[in-house]
Amino acid sequence: MTSRPTPRRAVLTAALAVAAAASPFASATPAFAGASGSGPGPAEGAVDHRAWATFPQWSAxxxxGTRVIGGTRPGLVIGDPIGTHEYRDPHTxxxxxxxYATWLSPVRTLPAPATEVVVSFNARTPAGTWLQTELRGTYTDRTRTPWYVMGRWTSGDAAGDxxxxxxxxxxxxKSSVSTDTLAVDNPxxxxxxxxxxLRLTLYRRPGTRLTPTVWRLGAMASDIPDRFTxxxxRPGEGAGHRLRVPRYSQEIHKGQxxxxxxxxxxxxxxxxxQMVIEYWGHRPSREDLAWVDPAYADPQVCHAARHTYDNQYKGCGNWPFNAAYAATYPDLQAVVTRLRSLNDAERLVRAGIPLITSQSFLASExxxxxxxxAGHLMCVVGFTESGDVVANDPAxxxxxxxxxxxxxxxxENIWLRTKRHNAQGEVRNGSGGICYLYFPLRPTTRQARALASVGVR
Structure with missing residues (x-):
């Protein structure tokens, strides 16, 4: 079985294949601090995750035309729109x-300059509303990128949306966007x-009081060394621990x-x-699933596919769209980030947080x-006593x-590497440790510490 190739992950240019061994950023100051304040070694690269989610953060x-709301889940909504925009939907x-109304984040100066940035967000958009995320960067040569659109998103797909x-x-x-990743063209x-x-634009039908609500907006910026290995x-605190995560096969949905x-x-x-969402106690309602053919098993998987589908990419593998879907469930947060090693994953699992990893590999690897x-997602749900990985593999x-x-x-190698050879011997890109993390709005103390140790707060 081979997962559908993901050409969008070829975010680095052919020049990198020639310069795979050259890593001018290997001595960059680490930006990925652990709970104890220690960062990764130079070979591990820099990862910086920054989010806006609290009332003071949104207010900064x-x-x-936007308004910050408080309460148990602070966020951003439309207050008084500042204008009207005509949008031609290329897919309809x-x-x-x-x-529309807008919100502009404070400038995030990176502890270590980055080659890639992935934006993720947690929101809900009632029918008749939607949102757009954008990013503008400043290069180390002091020039700026344009405002890049990182996604146009709606929770559902009702008529008129x-x-x-x-x-x-x-x-x-100098840089370009490949689906959900902004990357420097020639690192x-x-x-x-x-x-x-970051800039958020919230949209609604004119003359209504509808509004999207955005609870969390953030970005993961990284500079990972090019490496095949x-x-x-070594096995750490997660060895011998596994979580009871529901198991679903993608293969039984073939042709649906x-x-x-x-x-x-x-x-x-x-x-x-869907496996991890249900681990946290959530699933679509019977009404949500009424559209699914009753002959199909696990209709909630069909529901997840429909609500993560990217109409431009023509697939369900958009990383931020998956995180956004997870966060539409009550009291669930979701981010896209990078980890440094399986020890990071062990800390999360030990704290009760499964993770979804992205990797590419040959069958022999x-x-x-x-x-x-050429690109596949699976859930890391535990580790054996000897430290091997227990995975819920939907393939x-x-x-x-x-x-x-x-x-x-x-x-560990197929997940964390940034370079690999395909079956034809050609150099292709790896994910460099990308993962989705879904976790409660109010994590336990141990969960919060584990998340903080991988840079997520």
Whole structure:
């Protein structure tokens, strides 16, 4: 079995393949501090995760027509719109007018300059509303990027709503956006992003009191060394611990709903998301699932695919869209970030937080998988006593077969590396430790410490 290739992950140019061994950023100051204040070694690279989620944090931004709300889950809503914008939906051909309001984050100066940035957000958009996230960066040569659209998003797809979408074709000759990732085109040149700011635009139908509500907005900026092999970690505190996460197979959905990429190998991301969402005690209601063919098993997986589908990418693997879907459930937060090693994953699992990892590999590189993939998501749910990885791998023929044990060294390398060879011997990119983290609005003390140790607060 081979997961559907993800060409959007080729965010680095061919120049990097030539310069794979050259890492001018290997001596960058670490930006990824652990709970004890220690950061990664130079070879591990820098990861910085910054979020705006509290009342003071939202209030520190500059709103134009937006209003900050307090309460148990502070956020941002439309107050008094500042204008009307006509948007032609490229996926429906419909042009409609929308009232809008904006919010601009404070500038985030990075502790270590970055080659990539991924924006994620937690929000709810009632029918008749939507939101757009944008990012503008400043390079280390002091020039600026344009405002890049990082996503146009809506919770649902009701009649008259826009269609959830990424935006292709964005670049300035120095950096470009590939679906959900902003990347410097040629990191071997030494150019980096020194800082960034985020802009939210909230939209609604004119003349209504509807509003999106955004609870969390953040970005993960990183500079990971190019490498085919990563340092091995030793089993830590998570060894011998596993979580009881529901098990769902993507393969039993093969051929279902071609309009959402046809199930099967294309649904690894929403299937993994649904497993973790249900681990936290949430699932769609009977009314939510009424549209699903009653002959299909696990209709909630179909629901997750529909509500993570990116109409431009034409698939369900948009990282921030999966996180946003998870966070539509009550009291659940979600982020996209990078981790440094399986020791980070062990701390999270030990605290009761499963994670969803992204990796690419040949069948020979992960014993027991039985397939190779150009891009695949699975859930890390535990570790054996010897430190091997217990994964809920949705690329399994049945739900009963989903739980797998993968050798620690193999799993860590295919997940954390940034370079790999495909079956034809060509150099391709790896995810560099990308993962989704879904966790409660009010994590326990141990969970909060584990999250903080990987830079998520």
């Amino acid at each position: 931004g500059r709103g134009a 051909g419909t042009t409609a007018a929308w009232e 826009i269609r959830r979408t990424s935006v292709d074709g964005q670049g300035d000759g 071997a040149s030494g150019l980096r992003l020194a800082s960034y700011e 990563v340092p091995a970690s 709903y071609p309009e959402y990429d046809n199930g099967g190998e294309a649904w690894c991301s929403p299937t993994s998301s 992960l014993e027991g998988a039985g397939y190779g993939t 399994s023929p049945s739900n009963a077969a989903v739980e797998r044990v993968y050798r620690r060294r193999q799993f």
